[in-house]
Amino acid sequence: xxxxxxxxxxxxxxxxxxxxxxxxxxxxxxxxxxxxxxxxxxxxxxxxxxxxxxxxxxxxxxxxxxxxxxxxxxxxxxxxxxxxxxxxxxxxxxxxxxxxxxxxxxxxxxxxxxxxxxxxxxxxxxxxxxxxxxxxxxxxxxxxxxxxxxxxxxxxxxxxxxxxxxxxxxxxxxxxxxxxxxxxxxxxxxxxxxxxxxxxxxxxxxxxxxxxxxxxxxxxxxxxxxxxxxxxxxxxxxxxxxxxxxxxxxxxxxxxxxxxxxxxxxxxxxxxxxxxxxxxxxxxxxxxxxxxxxxxxxxxxxxxxxxxxxxxxxxxxxxxxxxxxx
Numbered sequence: 214x215x216x217x218x219x220x221x222x223x224x225x226x227x228x229x230x231x232x233x234x235x236x237x238x239x240x241x242x243x244x245x246x247x248x249x250x251x252x253x254x255x256x257x258x259x260x261x262x263x264x265x266x267x268x269x270x271x272x273x274x275x276x277x278x279x280x281x282x283x284x285x286x287x288x289x290x291x292x293x294x295x296x297x298x299x300x301x302x303x304x305x306x307x308x309x310x311x312x313x314x315x316x317x318x319x320x321x322x323x324x325x326x327x328x329x330x331x332x333x334x335x336x337x338x339x340x341x342x343x344x345x346x347x348x349x350x351x352x353x354x355x356x357x358x359x360x361x362x363x364x365x366x367x368x369x370x371x372x373x374x375x376x377x378x379x380x381x382x383x384x385x386x387x388x389x390x391x392x393x394x395x396x397x398x399x400x401x402x403x404x405x406x407x408x409x410x411x412x413x414x415x416x417x418x419x420x421x422x423x424x425x426x427x428x429x430x431x432x433x434x435x436x437x438x439x440x441x442x443x444x445x446x447x448x449x450x451x452x453x454x455x456x457x458x459x460x461x462x463x464x465x466x467x468x469x470x471x472x473x474x475x476x477x478x479x480x481x482x483x484x485x486x487x488x489x490x491x492x493x494x495x496x497x498x499x500x501x502x503x504x505x506x507x508x509x510x511x512x513x514x515x516x517x518x519x520x521x522x523x524x525x526x527x528x529x530x531x532x533x534x535x536x537x538x539x
Contacts, residue, residue: 215458232370241363244315248410258311260320261407275322275329282306284322286344299344301325315377315408351386353404360454362447374411381430420463424511424530435461448515455517470505474532480516485532506533
């Protein structure tokens with residue numbers, strides 16, 4: 214178990230010299246960090262939104278790795294298992310815009326016929342994206358009292374990451390796939406945000422799982438945080454975060470990604486049952502990635518701060534392994 218500090222007020226991620234601000238290390242229930250990154254070459258900035266509806270799963274990412282922008286829009290038809298995956302790599306991340314704080318300001322990415330525009334305000338977020346054969350027009354309201362999990366992960370004073378995992382957000386709007394419009398309704402759909410700002414090691418890998426159902430959500434991470442004193446694990450009940458300080462054990466079969474995954478710790482005993490695997494590979498020499506993201510259902514339990522075990526049956530989402538050279 215880690216012993217992490219809760220941060221409740223605004224704080225800069227970096228000192229004036231660009232190194233990690235020790236006062237920024239900890240976790241928060243709402244976005245309070247300003248990512249005042251300096252320098253060039255190791256900075257990573259991204260916004261990833263995952264949306265689950267009864268009929269589709271949508272993933273969109275806008276990112277800057279300084280020397281490249283890597284953007285994508287992905288749609289899975291849950292009934293037919295047909296995937297549409299549009300991606301763009303833009304030299305020097307031209308055409309990208311990222312605000313320093315999560316939940317405020319505009320995000321923009323362009324390249325290869327793909328466009329992503331995200332507008333963030335106190336009331337919620339609007340997401341508009343388009344690519345050949347795809348259009349997304351969504352509103353993600355921010356309910357009163359809703360909490361997210363913000364964490365600073367310190368590898369060193371020169372290498373560190375600030376992440377916000379905002380799980381179980383309501384979402385509504387439309388999804389247009391090959392000219393066919395699909396409604397996204399708040400009653401049975403949800404959105405998940407992964408906001409990232411930091412200065413990363415060149416080679417690293419991580420695990421991430423997130424799942425939601427009405428009134429309950431789970432956020433679990435591992436590998437990349439091990440040994441740092443920080444974790445990105447949390448249980449959400451009626452929008453309230455219960456921070457989990459376990460360094461979790463992840464057990465899954467890398468020869469058969471669709472077999473059940475097991476994720477466990479003192480306050481977590483989860484099984485994840487995939488129904489589809491998305492594979493993404495990039496190899497541009499200095500830049501390489503391999504991600505296996507499985508979509509599926511959760512079972513098991515996680516414990517609240519007062520020890521109540523919350524049943525996770527019925528949560529839908531994903532679990533993944535990602536390996537990067539970047």
